Amino acid sequence: MKTLEDICRIPVRFSDIDSMQRVWHGAFVAYMEDGRESFGRRWAGIGYADMQASGIYAPVYNLGIRYLAPLAMNDVAVVHTLYVYHPGARLDFTYKIYKENGGLLCVEADTTQLFIDAGGVLLTDKPAYFRKWQEKYLDMGDK
Numbered sequence: 001m002k003t004l005e006d007i008c009r010i011p012v013r014f015s016d017i018d019s020m021q022r023v024w025h026g027a028f029v030a031y032m033e034d035g036r037e038s039f040g041r042r043w044a045g046i047g048y049a050d051m052q053a054s055g056i057y058a059p060v061y062n063l064g065i066r067y068l069a070p071l072a073m074n075d076v077a078v079v080h081t082l083y084v085y086h087p088g089a090r091l092d093f094t095y096k097i098y099k100e101n102g103g104l105l106c107v108e109a110d111t112t113q114l115f116i117d118a119g120g121v122l123l124t125d126k127p128a129y130f131r132k133w134q135e136k137y138l139d140m141g142d143k
Contacts, residue, residue, distance in 0.1 A: 001138055001139055002137065003082065004039075004043050004082070004083040004137055005080060005081065005082045005083070006035065006038050006039040006043070007038075007078060007079065007080050007081075008034060008038035008081070009076050009077070009078055009079075010076065010077040010078075011077075012071055012072065012073055014073065016071075017072070017073055021072060023071040023075075028106075028107050028109070031097055031107075032079065032095050032097075034079060035079035035080075035093075036081060036093060038079070038081065039081045039083070043083070045133035046091070046130060046133045050129055054128070054129045055117065055118045056115055056116070056127040056129070057116050057117075057118075059113060059116065060112070060113050061112045061114045062110075062112040063110075063111050064109060064110045064111075065107060068106055070106065075099050075100065075101065076100035076101070077100070077106070078098040078099075079097050080096040080097070080098070081093055084110075085138065088124075088126070089114065089123050089126045090113065090114055090115070091112070091113040093110065093111050094108075094109070095107065097109075
């Protein structure tokens with residue numbers, strides 16, 4: 001199966017810094033969101049605009065994160081966002097966030113998103129836009 005990855009750079013903002021002068025742990029969740037946005041622009045068809053246009057959304061259902069090293073003011077976070085195939089109506093990503101200067105791995109994380117309709121009802125079948133996206137980009141083989 002084809003590997004789909006995006007890499008984006010995020011300069012650390014003053015508003016990301018906590019009282020220890022390090023990036024606050026919750027800011028890394030926003031960096032992952034930035035990574036998914038960048039991924040959706042690169043691999044067109046599952047971006048937030050595509051979801052909004054379809055009236056079917058994919059809120060985060062599960063988030064796992066391991067903090068390995070800090071980032072500080074004037075650092076640049078390099079976010080690697082990798083799509084992970086799972087059968088069914090879900091979007092799964094893994095993330096590695098590095099400090100640009102020196103390439104130090106700071107965070108490893110994963111998310112699972114489930115699809116809901118505009119009324120908030122959980123969908124058990126893949127939305128049409130997601131099926132089309134998988135057909136376009138994934139070499140599914142026997143899957």
